[in-house]
Structure formats: C-alpha cells, structure tokens
Amino acid sequence: MEHLIPPGKTKTEHRDAVAMPTQYTESLLKYDNPVLVSKSTDRKSPKGRPLRVSPQQSADSTPIPPPPKPKSSLTDATKQESEEILNAILPPREWMEGNQLWMQHVSSTPCTRTDVVHLEELLDTKLQQRQARETGICPVRRELYSQCFDELIRQVTINCAERGLLLLRVRDEIQMTIAAYQTLYESSVAFGMRKALQAEQGKADMEKMISDLESEKHDLKKQLNEQRAKCDAIEKRENEKRQVEEKKHMEEIQFLKRTNQQLKTQLELIITPKK
Template identity: 60%
Template sequence: MAERVIPSPNTLVKYENPVLVTKYEIRSGDESRKPTMTADARRETEEILNTILPPREWEEEGQIWRQQVSTTPATRVDVVNLQEQLDMRLQQRQARETGICPVRRELYTQCFDEIIRQVTINCAERGLLLLRVRDEMKMTIEAFQALYCSSVAFGMRKALQAEQGRSDLYQEVEILKNQKLELEQQITDLKQRAEQADRRAAETRLAEERKHTEEITFLKKTNQQLKTQLEGIIAPKK
C-alpha cells in the first residue's frame, strides 16, 4: 500500500512527506543489485523534478527536515481537486479578479508549478519545456513590473516637479501682484504731485498776470499824468 502524502497547507504543489536529514543515509541491503531501467527512469525523473522544484528544507528543534516534491503521477481527480483548491484559495485570500494582484499571481504560479510537476512525471522533456515557458513568463512579468515601478516613479517625479512649479508660479504671481500695487501707489503719488505742480504753476501764472496787469495799469496812469503835466507846461507859452 502506497504511503499517504501529507498535503502542504501553504502551496498548491504536492510534496512528499518530510524526512529527517541525517549524515549517513541508511539504504536497504540491495546495493549489490543492479538498478533496473524503471529505477533509473524514476531516479532521473526525481532529479529533474528536484531541479525544476528544489526541495524545501527547514530546521525544527535542532533537526533539519527536507521535503521533496511528490513523484506520484496525477489522476484526473487530482487535476479537478487542483482546480477546486485554486478557486477556494483565491476566494479565501480575497484575490482581485483583475489588475495587479500579488496574491493571485502567487496562487497561479503555484498551480502552474503543480501542473509542471504532473507533466514532468509522465514526460520529462515536456516538463522541461514548460519550465522554459514558466521562466520566460516570469521574466516578462518582472520586466513589466520594473517598467511599471519606473513609470510610477517617473510620474511621481513629474507630479512633484509640477507641484513645485505651480508653487513657484503662485509665489511669482504674489510678487507681481505686490509689484503692481507698488506701481499703482507710485502712479497715484505721481498724479498727486503733478496736480499739485499744476496748481502751483496756475497760481504762479495768475500772480504773474495780476502783477503784470497792475504794472501796466500803473505805467498807463503814470504816462497819463506825465502827459497832462507836459500839456500844462506847454500851454501857457502859446
């Protein structure tokens, strides 16, 4: 009877039961026997699986445990259960259905790894090809993520520059408004000075005209008096 595999609660990939890592591995007393073709193929499949999905190791109570991916072929029921587990975990972890979602990406990555494990057991070459597809998709997604982060950073820089530029423009507008008020005040002062100068000039002109008129009147009067005196002097001689 096959050994029951304990499913991991943290991943959709099926793993073997964890084993305690020891310094010397104890083998059954069949070292003298030559491995069969089936054993060689199984060992090769295990090596390929360990390359694609490396074993997990952790330390617990001073002991190191290792857990390798399962080499048990998958059935149709396993595929159906995988789909149900994927849907259930997407719902449990509240993954977003659209847009960028790290949770959804993580679960779909685990699902794809499990599919690669299932395919590799039946055909190692097909599993390796799927591995290339997975790595290419991962590289493409990372490139898009880097581009997205770069564009977000660029947008933030431009937004900060625009905000700083707007703040500078507001300051410049305030400076220009103050300059406008100062110039308007200067215009008002100059107008007042001009009006005062015009009034003083008009008053001066009126004073000069009055003085000139008085002088003319005085001269006319003096001239008339002299004329009368001259006529009085000349008249008796006749």
C-alpha cells in the same frame, strides 16, 4: 535521519492526525510530507539527492522494505531520471525550525483527471478564501496562479519530461517579463516621485517669486499713487500760476490799451489846432 510518519500509520492518517511543522505553508503545488533531515545546528544544505528520505520509509531502525514489484532496470532509470528532472525544475523547499532542518520534495506521484479537477476547485477556493481581486494587479492572485502553473508543470513532467522542460521555459519567460514590467514600473514610480518632488520644490520657489512680485507690485502702486499725488499737486499749482499770469497779462494788455488810447487822443489834440 528521521521521518515524520510513525510506525503503524499510513501517510493519509498521519497527515490528518499530526500537525505539520510551524514553518510549513500550504501550496497548490503538491509536495511529499516534510522530512526531518538533521537535528544539528550546523546546517548542511542538501543540494543533491543523497539526503532525500522517501516518505514511505518508517522511523524504525530496521525499515520494512516495500513488497517487491517487477520492474525493469530501464524503467527504474527512467523514473530516477524523471525525478531528477522534476527536482531540478521544482527544487525541494527546506527550512530551519529551532535546530532541526526540514526538507520537502515535490511529489512524483502521477496525476489523474480527478486530481486536475480537484486542483481547479482548490484554486477557486483559495482565491475566495484569500480574497483575491478578479481584475487588476493582485499579488495574491498572481501567487496562487503561479503555484497552480507549477503544479501543472509537475504533472506534465511526470508523464513527459521534455514537455515539462518546455513549460519551464514558458514559466521562466513569463516571470522574466513580469520582472521587467515590475522594474519598469518601479523606475517610472521613482521618476514620477522625483518629478513630483521637483514640482513641489519648484512650486515653493514659484510661490515665493509670486509673493515677491506681489510685494513689489504693492510698492510700485504706492509709488505710483505718490507720483500721481505729486503730479496733481504740481498741475494744480501750475494751473493757479497760469491763471495768475494770464490775469496779470490781461491787466497789462488793458493798461497798454488805455495808455495807447490816451496817447492817440493827445496826438489828435496836438494835430487839430494846426489846422
């Protein structure tokens, strides 16, 4: 196993002088320097603590131990337990670069008030740099605030593990609620798309029905005009026929009247000599 920090350089000098691996991504969550875990192409995922390399360890074959500090066994056990809880809450990230396996643990360094102020300033800077929207749904803003909340969980967990675990429950509940809303949104969008497609299909069918009805209406109007023309022709013909019949009837009446008058005159002539 090999560490990034070469002999003779501090962590800060090495961070400023040497570029991180290409897969390294900046985050508001404070991490230790990446550690080269393995060069083998067979990836052995370091799920436990044995593969963790301390950032203060040198790359020499004979590492120089840090100066002895008086610590009780109880303090060491508490610190180790706190680190284990911290790694359980915020697991180390790992990635493959070529045939090298890199791993990066969250920092277990306690924070100060200056660190919190710097975190707030860094959050504002990242929001401006990545042009996050101030209102509405914005994945960039959500990602940055999620990283900021993880950093706050890290800072709280170092001082009080129980409080960090409670904040973890709050974070998981928020993420679960957001996931539920996202699922609801996706299902509503899918439902809306189905309804829109059904409406488009129904619109095409309705337009076809309207076209058919318009064509049928045109045919019916044509038939109506033809029937009206026939009706007008029949009415005209019948009027002419009625006029002819009426004229003929009047002529017959006049003929019968003249005939009646003539018969009456003849009858009067026949009756008159007898007197």
